Amino acid sequence: MTHTPHGFFKRAFWTWLIFVSVMLVMAPGTEVWAAFGEDLEKPRPEFTREGDVITAKLVPRAKSTSVLLRFLVSGGRLVDVEGMDFKDAVRPGMDNKDFKSELFVIKIDNVSPGGEAQISVTSNFFTSSTQYWVFNEKSKEPWMNGEVQNISLPDLVQQLVVSVKDGGPFDSDGAADGRITLVGGPKDSFWGYALGTLFIRFFGIFLVLGILMIGMILSGKVFQMFDKKKATLEKESQLQPEAPTSDIQPVETVGSELATAVGVALHLYFSASRPEVITHIFTPAISPWLRQGRERVMNARFIPTNRANRLQNR
């Protein structure tokens, strides 16, 4: 644990607080921030065609997994679907965050000139509130609500159906020539989604922990009941007089012959493994001359092992 004086933390904290407040005050507004750096969540769809249906696979904004959008046309022939970067359609009041996917350019031909084609976009990614907005830069108001029919299909799939008139306001080429170009994309309210999620998820945590709390209260009651029962049983067993038990434990008896044999064997084993003990050493009487000689020899041997002496010698 920290032994830092409290005063240091206090100073550091207030310095930090002032710094952070200044940063927050100086922070630019939302619109500038929207353009901050690279758009990390820019969806990059991949298109595949199967017969009359073109499928776009993309990781939409605010998702980690890919979704499929299926495009189908009635009243004409679906020629192609391409992705279009939102920056080409940026207009005041329109936030690309409301478009969870990239914009799509849908090209249709074989429409009776001046006639109408129905474009359907189907996905389980849409909700019942998803709209389809159309972009036409030639129009006075480039962004228009596509007024789609939002049809609920089984398995939480929604189908958006847009009616486009050849040469009408949604047709980007502007000419009643039997060809339609529709630019637009599915739109959901970003803030609606964010705030809705906020409430649902926050109360979701209460719900989850509430359920856990109920589970724990119930299981706690059960365990307490078991413990109580166990304690009662233990108390009862302590109160009951214990059955008389013999103090002398049965001992396995060994015959005297066997015991002697084991004893002898052990004695022989340990005698054999015992090292020979020198019981008598001849020590001649040590004369002072001999003792002095021995001391000299031992001191001479000691010199190399004594670090202090070695250093001194040097």
Next chain:
Amino acid sequence: MTWDQVLELIKSILLTQTGIPNLAIGQVIMVLIAFFFLYLAVAKEYEPLLLVPIGFGIFLVNFPLAPLMGFSEHGNPELIRAFYKYGIEWEIIPCVIFLGLGAMTDFGPLIANPKTLIIGAGAQLGVFITYCGTLFFGFTLKEAASVGIIGGADGPTTIYLTAKLAPQLLGANALAAYSYMAMVPLIQPPIMRLMTTPEQRRIKMRQLRPVSAREKLFFPLIATILIIILIPAVAPLMGMFMFGNFMRECGVVKRLSDTAQNALMNIVTIFLGLSVGATMQADVFLSWKPMLIFGFGLLDFVICTFGGILTVHIMNLFLKEKMNPLIGSAGVSAVPMAARVSQVEGLKADPDNWLIMHAMGPNLAGVIGSASAAGMFIAMFM
């Protein structure tokens, strides 16, 4: 070889093989930031177990041409990139840390008073408010979620969620989370005093009932079933957490439990710290976003503390035995620092009021709550 050729060779070596001409001012600033964190860790002992590896990670990766966080020509990750890739990108290290945390945790106070789980939920208020606040500043939904979770005061959860949703913010988020966790004793007390009256601070709570070993053993199983059924997205974190706790409580794998608590935890902390620090390269870190993250992180902690205390006040309206609102602040996880702050503030109001064990309940609930919040966010983006 002519003299000119020698000079050309030296020039070529200097320009392409040494860092000096490639050193940018941003890298120098980052090295200074690394020194600052190392100073805090070493001289001031400020969360040293994490700030030393994080600080050294920042220090290492801000040298030009250093083969640490890139990829080799064959596409193999360089040293710290490999730690990052296999540890954090693959979401292994935060889960292993949760395993160790589970093995260290005694859920007794929470089991004895399950009502405190609600406080753990209430203390996640800041997570969601910050999530909305950051959206106003142009953060994407995923980035906002990863910044919001800082208020959960749970380092591994923050790292887990950020690595999943907004890896570009990993360094800033982790650093903000750990910094503010260390500052809990400074951030929380003013809010606690502001939101409580002296009488409320003096409320004494009944002693917790004893919890049997069997009850503690079954807790991780029951909690795992309920939480993972309701939020499957949180299974990696919660599963490891409860597994660690089961190892601890079952008592038959003491060696494993001991390894999870000590050796394993220490090993992964080294790699976690280095990897997190290594994400803070000058070109990524020196921008407004990390600064804003530090600002919002602080706000997040404040609101989470507020949310926890407010939850106790609301609960007290319905409870016969009132709870001391000071334990509400422990609902931000920051185990056990937040519980200790409740204890200290309680003692200031009444030197005879011991709140530590009561505060441990919401503190542990905060761990479950912040992991659940992370699971909610992950599920939202699935």
